[in-house]
Amino acid sequence: MMSQSLTACHYLHTGQRTCHADDGRELACEGSGQDASFAVGIPWPEPRFDVRDDEVMDGLTGLIWCRSAGLAEFPLTWQEALDFVAAMNREQRFGQRDWRMPNRRELRSLLSLQTKFPALPERHPFIDVFNGWYWTSTTAAISPAHAWYVALDGARMFYGGKDQSFMLWPVRGEGLGVVPRTGQS
Secondary structure, three states, X not given: OOOHXXXXXXXXXOOOOOEEOOOOOEEOOOOXXXXXXXXXXXXXXXXXXXXXXXXXXXXXXXXXXXXXXXXXXXXXXXXXXXXXXXXXXXXXXXXXXXXXOOOHHHHHHOOOOOOOOOOOOOOOOOEOOOOOEEEEEEEOOOOOOEEEEEEOOOOEEEEEEOOOOEEOOOEEOOOOOOOOOOOOO
16 A cells, blocks of 8 residues: 555645535545545645736646636637647747646646536636636547547546647646656647
8 A cells, every 4th residue: 555645746636625425415534435535645735826917826736827717718729729829929928938738637737626617626716717628738649639638617538639629728837846747748
């Protein structure tokens, strides 16, 4: 069995604080085997987010996100999302030019499994959040024509054709090293 300290080095906390039966009733966590009963993983700092005008620094990961999760205003294909980020960098949006599409682990690091609609931590500071799908930069290993996307309505992750249209949530920075790399740039 892994020690809690070893586990904490490799996983972010899920955000779950309560446990539930199959029918949705809340139940005591002790002995349930659910995430909230173990509370392993890197704990979330309090406060987790630091709002800096149009940007939000995540104190857990060190990544800097656009405060508006709807900056593009409408769904884009994967290539259009990459082009949008390139334009942000040319224009030095918010005074920066290192914006990029997040990889799947980075976008997933924002999510809370305790909440849904959206599946973001309670009291998050983000605006214009769409309870739908957001692109990641991570191409699916099964096919270079597919990429991963995250559903913010319930914290699920899928892959789909890069010709589909989803939302974009730009990020910048290298972070604190707590989010493992995907092996893709």
